[in-house]
Amino acid sequence: xxxxxxxxxxxxxxxxxxxxxxxxxxxxxxxxxxxxxxxxxxxxxxxxxxxxxxxxxxxxxxxxxxxxxxxxxxxxxxxxxxxxxxxxxxxxxxxxxxxxxxxxxxxxxxxxxxxxxxxxxxxxxxxxxxxxxxxxxxxxxxxxxxxxxxxxxxxxxxxxxxxxxxxxxxxxxxxxxxxxxxxxxxxxxxxxxxxxxxxxxxxxxxxxxxxxxxxxxxxxxxxxxxxxxxxxxxxxxxxxxxxxxxxxxxxxxxxxxxxxxxxxxxxxxxxxx
DNA sequence: CTGGGGAGGGGGCCC
DNA sequence: CGGGCCCCCTCCCCA
Numbered sequence: 001x002x003x004x005x006x007x008x009x010x011x012x013x014x015x016x017x018x019x020x021x022x023x024x025x026x027x028x029x030x031x032x033x034x035x036x037x038x039x040x041x042x043x044x045x046x047x048x049x050x051x052x053x054x055x056x057x058x059x060x061x062x063x064x065x066x067x068x069x070x071x072x073x074x075x076x077x078x079x080x081x082x083x084x085x086x087x088x089x090x091x092x093x094x095x096x097x098x099x100x101x102x103x104x105x106x107x108x109x110x111x112x113x114x115x116x117x118x119x120x121x122x123x124x125x126x127x128x129x130x131x132x133x134x135x136x137x138x139x140x141x142x143x144x145x146x147x148x149x150x151x152x153x154x155x156x157x158x159x160x161x162x163x164x165x166x167x168x169x170x171x172x173x174x175x176x177x178x179x180x181x182x183x184x185x186x187x188x189x190x191x192x193x194x195x196x197x198x199x200x201x202x203x204x205x206x207x208x209x210x211x212x213x214x215x216x217x218x219x220x221x222x223x224x225x226x227x228x229x230x231x232x233x234x235x236x237x238x239x240x241x242x243x244x245x246x247x248x249x250x251x252x253x254x255x256x257x258x259x260x261x262x263x264x265x266x267x268x269x270x271x272x273x
Numbered sequence: 274c275t276g277g278g279g280a281g282g283g284g285g286c287c288c
Numbered sequence: 289c290g291g292g293c294c295c296c297c298t299c300c301c302c303a
Binding site: 178228235255260263264 | 274275276277278279280281282283284285
Binding site for chain 3: 176177180181201202203230231234257258259
């Protein structure tokens with residue numbers, strides 16, 4: 001089950017972070033039938049099993065490249081920029097790295113030889129520079145400066161998929177559903193009835209409501225500590241593990257969180273890296 | 274300074 | 289197609 005999150009390995013602090021100040025300006029509408037602090041219908045503990053003796057051997061997400069050396073190939077920028085990519089609206093900041101960009105649409109073909117050339121826009125890899133150049137034409141054509149919700153027909157030979165543009169930001173998506181999902185992060189339709197804070201998705205609101213109710217459905221089997229959020233429990237489980245998930249490439253020290261590893265690297269353990 | 278908890282965001286997958 | 293959920297990530301804050 002290839003989770004495409006692994007592609008996201010930017011460590012910058014670029015983050016929308018809809019703070020209250022921003023939320024105030026949002027015209028979020030409180031849905032009348034709002035899920036109020038409902039208990040998780042699913043199991044809480046069963047789905048979360050601790051792995052006492054499972055160190056770094058997490059199958060898919062094992063060490064999601066906490067250290068950049070895993071990055072496959074580093075090529076001179078000249079090879080990666082055969083086109084004038086500076087005209088791309090979102091690539092200028094490179095903040096989001098085009099999070100939709102060809103992530104799942106192009107699974108690696110088995111007959112592909114050595115993938116050497118990587119597209120900066122969507123991380124696709126190609127065996128030749130010409131192939132990469134040909135591919136990047138699609139990005140060039142896919143970035144019209146029209147910040148509105150619309151579809152852009154693309155030449156079929158380069159891409160059969162239309163582009164759905166967000167009218168609130170320069171992002172574009174290959175499906176309307178993905179775009180609608182994204183737009184929710186702008187409209188924030190889910191409003192907490194207690195404090196009025198708005199969220200993009202109902203389950204985010206449910207998680208937030210737990211902060212009001214104090215509900216902690218996710219319990220650690222090791223220490224009986226409970227958490228309101230599954231991700232936080234997962235992070236907590238790392239503290240019980242002898243070998244943490246994120247390992248420093250230089251001193252082989254392991255950390256429970258990538259942020260801790262980043263701090264560790266920043267502190268000067270790995271001057272070279 | 275480090276480690277950890279709390280809270281929240283995003284995209285993708287499944288039903 | 290949409291909702292629910294998953295997983296990952298990040299930031300903030302505190303001990």
